[in-house]
Amino acid sequence: MKQKLKNTNILSTVLSIVIAVLLGCLLILLVSDEPLSAIKSLLVLPLSNTFYMNNIINKVTPLILVGLSASVAFRTGLFNMGVQGQFYIGAFMTAIAGNYLTGLPKGLHIAVVFLAAVCGGVIYATVAGALKAYFNINEVVTTLMLNYIATLVTSGMTNSYFRDPDSGGVIRMRYIPEYLEFKEISSLITAHAGILIALAMVVLVYFLMKHSVLGYRMETVGQNKVFAQYGGLNIKLITIFCFAVSGGLSGLAGSVEVLGIHRSFFDDFASGMGGDGLIIALLASNHPAGVLLISFFFAYLKVGGQIMQQNTDVSRELVLIIQVIMIMLISSRMLTPYLNKRKFAKEVKKNG
């Protein structure tokens, strides 16, 4: 039965994606003077040369990490809306540690930079986790509020104490030393090495969720908290642990973006990242492999959108429309099990 459910899930997700893309194409037909070229740019060109393909890989890297971050929390029945904030903290810490701990040996410095970013994300998320665990303060509210704090504090700091005097009109920190930057993977795959970290995390999170004691506990808490509590699970610890893992992944995503792409912290440089993470987790039904696929699809559309904007009269915001249609289709599908569950609960009540 569970297997069946999974299959229909995958089927309806694929179907939703196809429908959304078709509707997107329809929209292009309506608004564009050169619809065929636009559609080709959006859907075919991203795979036409290695430059675009590497571009996709670079785009997919942070998406995978923030998607995993959100899905870990969702799976435990918690809403980490603070992916964005944790991402900025991770990126900020990377830039700080990269710029200001330069006295260290190079190898150690790389390790410290990562550690700083991950710890930043972990600690920042744990604040919300602890408030939830010990005072039952709604994590949606706290994480959203913490997003503002993270965005504004990093922005303020970058604008004042840590601003690169040579940055001209751009609000950013100094560029980090070159040896910290991610290298290109090979002469053919010119994408940065961050993708390897992201893929490793997919495997790790998969193991955590599907094959570990902790994963079982997290899922049980997510499915029925009272049952978990009655079974002797420590809900407080699991809640905090879940936020820590989620925050750590978001922090890592921020770090990878700085080390691989931007080489510095720019003020509010990736404002849609948190939202993308949440949506990817939602569309992937919180499954790590699903996160990988959906992230790839998102990255593909992003690159396709860019090409379309360069080559034709359609702006890349069209990609947003496709994404939104997809979300609507998939979340309406998600209502079905919810409705079934309610119906079931009613039945139980009726028949005792």
Next chain:
Amino acid sequence: MDTDIQNVIEMKDMYKIYPNGTVANSGVNFCVKKGEIHALVGENGAGKTTLMKVLFGLEEKTKGAVYISGKEVNFKSPKEAIANGMGMVHQEFMLVPSYTVAQNIALGNEKTKKIFCDRKSEKEQMEKISKQFGLAADFDEPVYRLSVGAKQRIEILKVLYNNAKIIILDEPTAVLTPQETEELFCSLRLMVKDGYTIVLITHKIKEVMDISDSVTVLRNGQTIKTLKTGETNPDEITRLMIGRQLKPKRERVECKDGKTIFEVSHLNVMDRRGALKVRDMSFAIKAGEIFGIAGVEGNGQSELIDAIIGFLKPSSGRIFYNGKDITGISTSDFRKESIGYIPDDRNLRGSSLTQSVAENFIICSHNSGKFNKGPYLNWKEVRKDARDLIAEYEIKADSETALVGSMSGGNVQKVIVAREISKKPNLLIACQPTRGVDISSIEYIHNKIIEQRNEGTAVLLISAELTEIMGLSDKIGMLYNGELVAVRDNDDSVTENEIGKYILNGRQNPSGTEE
């Protein structure tokens, strides 16, 4: 045709298939004669309630014909049914708590004098009905202050006030004590004498024998047989209901002088709002002994259990397990002991409906080393173990990965029982272990509990079902208002009536009547 005993209700070849594909009725025939008490029996899910809902216009039939007093009808809503002289008392009461009894009874059918409500003539009529059928009620009392039994009387009064001649009662005694049940039956007999027709939905065979004139047995959505009650016996009805003979109850082995496994001494527990719910409670359970606590729900049972399992901190008193003081233990530590606990709320506390059977089995054992190597959880092992348990405990599940929520109540309860008993507990705490489950599962669970006792487990049984308490316990504690008002050895001298009096009145007035 004999006009005197014509069929007031006749349902022919009824089918009801729900939109989700559940077949509730498939070819039910159901006839009720005028002026009789007709029992409609069957296990949970046999289709009794659905059939009555179709009759009352709450559900639309898929196929079939319904005749009321010989006239074909097709009620689209309860309103039409009521207009045709039908009335239904549901399992859950449908009263407005803040209204008075009189307002509740008149609701929807107010008498008017010009534009005003004529409360006086309403009340006169109510009092007349109340006196005629022995349904006592205080008409000016707000409903929220009434006991469950009184609320049910109000529901019946309401039906009578609406001029119903055919009255359907859905499991009316599920919430009543033996005394209240007897009172209800007296009223029903009076009503029948007066020409009313009553359909009684129940799964308690004793009641069928006590009060009904005829009985229709449903099984799997079909009519098995309609019988005259006088011409049948409880065994036959049971056999028809479950389709086979009940297994004999497992023999009890006498356990001599087991050592004390569990002890509660002078325990006081307050609920979260600070009201004292368990008062100075003391009892001890030996190995191989079942200690049953009888009591109407809400008399401190849940607070006692919560204190034992570590959900609530007792305000004073001690709890000992195997001589060890476990007062105020955390739930995590409590669940690590070899204590089995079957909670009363099976869908929330007892199981996780959206997870698989296998996942439900390992809630306490997933970290015991049996299924895990450090942080790695071996699902292969978990599933193998789950398959074994499913077979051993005769659980009906598609597979070990089937969601618990897709299973029937009896099977969910079996999953819980299997999990807790497979722990090989020294102490088993069972709260309402058979509430709302079908007869076969009740039989199975009871036998499992006795089997545990025979193997030397101490059992704490908490139940509102007196037959269960009396059928299983070695000792019975009677709980009233958080106090154990009496503790008796369960021998032949203990009667249901005596227990009923204690749990209704406490020790002050064991011979008095309610209120």
